[in-house]
Amino acid sequence: MAESDNFNTTAGWVLFSGIVALGLSAVSSGYFGADKVHAPKEEAAEGGDGGKPAVAIETLLASADMAKGEATFKKCASCHTVNQGGANGIGPNLYGVLGEAVAAGRGGFAFSDALKGKGGKWDFTTLNAWLTNPKAFAPGTKMSFAGLPDAAERANLMAWLNTQGSNLPLPAAPAAGAEGAAAAVAVVGDAAAGEKSFAKCKSCHTITPGGANGIGPNLAGIAGDSVAEGRGGFAFSDALKSKGGKWDDASLDAWLTNPKAYAPGTKMSFAGIADAQERANVIAYLKTAK
Ligand code: HEC
Numbered sequence: 682m683a684e685s686d687n688f689n690t691t692a693g694w695v696l697f698s699g700i701v702a703l704g705l706s707a708v709s710s711g712y713f714g715a716d717k718v719h720a721p722k723e724e725a726a727e728g729g730d731g732g733k734p735a736v737a738i739e740t741l742l743a744s745a746d747m748a749k750g751e752a753t754f755k756k757c758a759s760c761h762t763v764n765q766g767g768a769n770g771i772g773p774n775l776y777g778v779l780g781e782a783v784a785a786g787r788g789g790f791a792f793s794d795a796l797k798g799k800g801g802k803w804d805f806t807t808l809n810a811w812l813t814n815p816k817a818f819a820p821g822t823k824m825s826f827a828g829l830p831d832a833a834e835r836a837n838l839m840a841w842l843n844t845q846g847s848n849l850p851l852p853a854a855p856a857a858g859a860e861g862a863a864a865a866v867a868v869v870g871d872a873a874a875g876e877k878s879f880a881k882c883k884s885c886h887t888i889t890p891g892g893a894n895g896i897g898p899n900l901a902g903i904a905g906d907s908v909a910e911g912r913g914g915f916a917f918s919d920a921l922k923s924k925g926g927k928w929d930d931a932s933l934d935a936w937l938t939n940p941k942a943y944a945p946g947t948k949m950s951f952a953g954i955a956d957a958q959e960r961a962n963v964i965a966y967l968k969t970a971k
């Protein structure tokens with residue numbers, strides 16, 4: 682991360698925390714301190730939809746389409762009501778959830794320990810991370826929902842959800858210059874740290890040239906190679922084969938954020954890596970494995 686981007690990030694947080702503090706009785710400073718991984722630096726690297734340049738979620742929120750957000754809520758309505766006093770179903774009623782404590786209240790809904798263990802409040806940053814990949818945000822959650830990989834779709838939904846009993850002020854969009862800088866300065870990966878994280882992949886993948894396929898294909902030279910092709914005849918799922926294209930930084934980032942959302946029906950049983958820095962590290966390491 683370049684110094685200037687750190688500055689923008691910090692400045693954005695100071696501003697954002699201030700706005701939230703005005704709108705709410707209290708903000709757990711512990712939360713913001715402990716969960717820096719979800720700070721805006723994550724958005725800078727978060728392709729999510731495989732290749733489009735990342736736009737800060739604050740910017741997307743500022744131009745959110747409420748009608749589209751309401752339409753997206755249909756994906757949630759099988760488990761959630763959102764009207765005031767609505768019943769809990771498979772999931773809790775969501776009226777006024779933005780600004781509320783995570784996994785608390787909601788008419789006594791029986792939350793998982795996984796979600797209860799998160800602490801903090803639902804704001805646009807935590808909700809954005811949750812909706813990107815619930816299982817990576819709270820491993821062990823009982824919300825069986827793959828996630829919404831498209832950042833614009835999440836922004837539309839969050840903006841609409843905010844009108845259902847919350848009405849928090851929207852976070853300030855970064856200034857045009859700041860955003861350009863944030864988009865240009867991608868999170869820089871550390872290959873050595875990535876090699877350590879690759880321990881999470883080793884139960885299924887070898888990475889040395891000529892290594893055997895296991896539950897997953899050998900990954901030597903994967904960066905720049907075609908998606909779901911070759912690899913010693915590995916039997917890829919139709920889901921991944923139909924993606925096409927090549928593995929570049931953006932597609933690897935989207936895939937490793939949330940495999941099931943990137944290629945619904947994939948046979949890679951891996952929840953994903955929620956932390957943008959960790960993904961960048963793993964991708965840097967994959968590039969060293971020729
Ligand atoms: C298949 C059912 C299902 C679907 C679909 C679903 N959810 Fe959930 N949701 C749950 C369950 C179950 C929980 C409780 C999770 C836990 O305790 O780990 C939950 C929890 C939540 C919470 C946390 C509430 C709180 O008070 O902390 C939010 C926010 C949420 N869901 C939003 C959504 C949104 C928005 C969508 C659609 C994009 C969605 N959910 C789709 C079942 C679902």
Ligand code: HEC
Nearest residue numbers: 881882885896897908909910917918921947948949950951
């Ligand atoms: C539980 C086993 C498992 C784990 C853990 C796992 N993978 Fe996979 N991976 C698979 C399977 C199976 C496939 C094939 C997916 C398909 O065909 O849908 C795959 C496919 C891939 C591909 C696409 C390969 C190609 O040729 O297109 C990449 C890249 C990849 N995995 C990287 C990783 C990384 C990096 C990690 C660790 C952060 C990881 N995987 C963790 C099982 C796993």
